[in-house]
Amino acid sequence: MDYVEQPNSNLICCICHAPFTNPTTARTCLHTFCHDCITIAVQHSPQCPIDRSSLSLDDLSPANPIVKHLVDELIIECPNRVSGCAQTFQRQLLSTHIKDACQYVEIPCSEEQCDKLILRKDVGKHQDACVYRSTQCEGCGAIIKYSDLSTHNLECPSKSATCSFCFEEFPRSQSHEHATTCLDYEILCTQANNGCSWTGPRRQLSEEHVLSCPYEAIKGFFSINSAQISSLNTENAVLRQKVYTLESAVQTMQRDIQTFRNVLGPWYRSHTQDQTPSAPFVPPSINTFDHLFSAPSGPSPSSSRTTAQPSSSADHGEFATHNEIDALAPYFPLQHEHAFQESHNYPRSRRSFSGIVDPHLSQRTLPLTPVAPLNLSTSLEGSLSGLRDSIAAVSTSVDSLARRNDIALTNESMRLNEELGSLKYAVHGIRLQLHRLMMDRNAQVTGRGGELPLGLPGNQTIFHPPISMMAPPFPGTPGTKL
Amino acid sequence: MTSISSRRLRKELSEIQTEGCPTGITLLNADNFETWYFSIEILGESLYQGEVFKLMFRFDSSYPISAPAVQFVVNQESTAPVHPHVYSNGHICASILGTEWSPVLSVSAVCVTLQSMLASCKSKERPVDNDRYVRYAPDNPKKTRFHYDDDTV
Structure with missing residues (x-):
């Protein structure tokens, strides 16, 4: 910091040999120094640099305001004098000058991308020359960065x-x-x-x-050809749409069929496996079934005939529908395989009931279980009606059996009653005879006089049983008392 | 703080250059703010009449809070004065260069003090323990802890 005039020597700090900055006075010896100078000096050695009297940081206080004003108003030259600023001003105005006024301070360019520092006096000049300044394209009038102008010229529509x-x-x-x-x-x-x-x-x-x-040369052919291709394309699109619709319908049907199959269980079968074996063998199987209950049940033979007929007609119906479905067989690969497994299992079991093996097997099982096995060769409806018929037959026979039992029981009880009555009479006769014998004996005893130590009138009550005792038809109890 | 020391030295140098050194003292070299050289001679009646010595000042960044390292230059051209407080290697036993240093003192003040120390000398002799000290003395006299026992000279 250069002062225009040589400052008064009383305003010079004897540590830095320059006019006071933030003058600070020691309270003990009243010497004045710059604040920074005396702080460092006291930290180094706790004594006053001038008179060596002891001094601590606590003894320091700001100097008299007069001193501060004297040094603040000293006229100084601008620190940028070397750069060209010839201004002089009071020392306290230094920061304001540097911040706002000094033309020789370097400040950054106002364009964000530009990182140059320019002297304040050159700012205007730089703004015209900065490569990042905004400029207008002469041709199209667009506002662009000067640095982008050359690239813009290559693509500007007006050039x-x-x-x-x-x-x-x-x-x-x-x-x-x-x-x-x-x-x-x-x-x-x-x-x-x-x-x-x-x-x-x-x-x-x-x-x-x-x-x-x-x-x-073949331009005409191309046009016809392309027209054909386009019509084929549209047709193809329509067909594709149709196929898609059909496929979704098939999927729905597939799901339905799967549901039916689950519901039907063992009664489900495809037409191929049951058509030939079931038709001839259904009547015999039902006949054996009837044979078991032929004695008690009257209506069963007629019912068997009625069930056999609907089942065969239902089979024919199935046959017709299955023929149609067969055409779409490739769409049911999974179900077909499944059906094949089933066809592998079911015919065997069915043949065992109704084929050549049947009579042999039924003879062997009949003595053990007098109930016919379930006939799986008919349709579900046929099986159900057959079962209902056999239940009806069973209930009828149970009914007649109960009636006969009743009659037999009544007859038996009547016979027993008669026998019981004759026995009662016989017993009564015996009792009368016995009573007379007892009376005779009693008369003998009382005729002999006091032979008995117990000559009490109570004796008579003992040997005369009460009338109520006489009432039961079985006179066993008084008899044993004797 | 480097800036304080260099600002202060710049100030002192400009004072020396504008006002000149005290009589008998000449600035030989002050190219930087680390080492300065002065020539010193004693004017008037003294034991050192006609003799010229060379002083070396070495400053560190803590100047003027702490003292500069001051010693006489000893080489082919110049020697240290024969004095009870000056060792033959040029080191000076003076309290103002050690414990008695004050930031108020300056380079020229040190020169004047040394000048008067030489001028007041009564007999040209080396310190008592000169040989022992010189043998073990460090390069920088500030690293020596002197025992100041004689206030008269």
Whole structure:
């Protein structure tokens, strides 16, 4: 910091030999120093630098305001004097000068991308020269960065462009129109999408190439062909849509069939496996079933005939539908396989009931279980009605059996009653005889006088049983008392 | 703080250059703010009449809070004065260069003090323990802890 005039020596700090900065006075010895100078000096050695009296940081206080004003108002030269600033001002105004006024301070360019530091006096000049300044394109009027101007010129629509074929110059905005009219512009043959690989200047196309192009000769064929292809395409799209619809319908049906199969369980079968074996063998199997209950049940033979007929008719119905489904067999590969497994299992079990093995097997099982096995060879409906019929037969026979039992029981009890009555009479006769004997004996005893130590009138009650005792038909109890 | 020491030295140098050194003292070399050289001679009646000595000042960044390292230059051209407080290697036993240093003192003040120390000398003799000290003395006299026992000279 350079002072315009030599400052008064009383304002000089004897540590830094310059006018006080933040003058600070020691309370003990009243010497004044710069705040920074005396702080460092006391930290180094706790005494006053001038008179060596002891001094601590606590003894320091700001100097008299007069001293502060005297040093603050000293006139100084601008620190940028070397750069060219000739200004002089009070020392306290230094920061304001540097911040706002000094023309020789370096400040950053106002353009964000520019990282240059410019002297304040040159800011205006730099703004005109900064490569990042905004500028307007002369042709199109767009506002762009100066640094982008050269790239912009290459693509600006207002700038002129040169055709690379005919070397003609024209505004860039017209380059598309030029490309469609330029006679030297390289183009493809008009039949390029039919397969012609020729390329060349536009002027040659009509003059030379069209005359020799093999594709041009069959132009008519191409148009007819493409029309056909497009109609086929549309038809194909319609068909594809239909196939999609059908496929979804088939899927729905597939799901339905699967549901039915689950519900039907063992009664489900495809027509191929049951048509030939079941039709002839159904009646015999039902006949054996009837044979078991033929004695008690009257209506069963007729019912068997009625069940056999609907089942065969149902089979015929199934046969018809299965024929239709067979045409779509490839759509049911999984179910078919499943059905095959089932067809492998079921016919065997069915044959065991109804085939050649049947009589042998039924003879062996009949003594053990007098109930016929379930006939799986008919339709579900047939089996159900057969079962209902047999239940009816069973209930009828149970009924008659109960009636006969009743009659037999009544007869038996009547016979027993008669027998019981004759026995009662016989017992009564015996009792009367016994009573007379007892009376005789009693008379003998009482006739002999006091032979008995117990000559009490109570004796008579003992030997005369009460009338109530006489009432039961079995006179066993008084008899044993005797 | 380097800036404080260099600002202060710049100030002192400009004072020396504008006002000149005290009589008998000449600035020989002050190219930087680390080492300065002065020539010193004793004017008037003294034991050192006609003799010229060379002083070396070495400053560190803590100047002027702590003292500079001051010694006489001893080489082919110049020697240290024969003095009870000056060792033959040039080191000076003076309290103002050690414990008695104050930031108020300056380079020229040190020169004047040394000048008067030489001028007041009564007999040209080396310190008592000169040989022992010189043998073990460090390069920088500030690293020596002197025992200041004689205030008279």
